[in-house]
Structures are given as C-alpha cells and as structure tokens.
Amino acid sequence: MIADLEKWVIGSDKKPRFQIFDETEDEAIPLALFSGYGVIVFSPGGNEAGRFGTGMEGYSTGEVSAVDETTFEVALDKSLNTAPGLISYQVAVALPDADYADGTQEIKGEKTLLYRSVY
Secondary structure, three states, X not given: OHHHOOEEEOOOOEOOEEEOEOOOOOXXXXXXXXXXXXXEEEOOOOOEEXXXXXXXXXXXXXXXXXXXXXXXXXXXXXXXXXXXXXXXXXXXXXXXXXXXXXXXXXXXXXXXXXXXXXX
8 A cells, every 4th residue: 555655756846635525425525614624744754744724723824725616735845745754644624613612613534644755
C-alpha cells in the first residue's frame, strides 16, 4: 500500500482534492451543509504541518478552493514537504449547532496517508 502512494518530490507543490463522506453513504456530502471544512496535514515525523480550511478558526483559508459542490482542493506549498517519509491528513468539518457556545461543532475524520515524500 505504501509503495502505491503518490510520490511528492521534495521542493515541489501539490494540489490534492478532498471529499467528505458519511459513514453510511457512498456519496460525498455537499460542502454547503457544513459551516466549515478543511484538512490538517501531518509531516513525515507525525507533527502537524498545517491546517487549511474555510469557516473554521485556526485554519488557513488562502490555499483552499471549492472544485464543485462536494469537492475542495488545497494548494500545499513545497515548504510543507522538507523531509522524506509519509505525509498524512485528517479531514475536519464544522457543523452548525445552536447548542454549542461558539455556534459550531468540529468533527475530525481518521488520519489517512496522503503522499510519500521523496528526494
């Protein structure tokens, strides 16, 4: 499986695309249903390398753009890719909910492999 991961050459940029799925559905959920969405990217060492999203506090918005109603992409700068190894991500969404003081409830998905960083 690791050998099948797309390689991300150190010193280059990437623009991966993401979709959000319900556990019981096979179709991606429309982004408009969330008050925010994004990804947390982890470096090969497992440390958080960046948060990229829209509508959520603490997430950088400039790199995120919607591709269609269910897909968004994130422009990952080469500065995130400085060491060889496995780069992973975690999708995060914010749901509107009046029961929470800040108006949102943040939910994070499972950590998933994204790229294999190579020289």
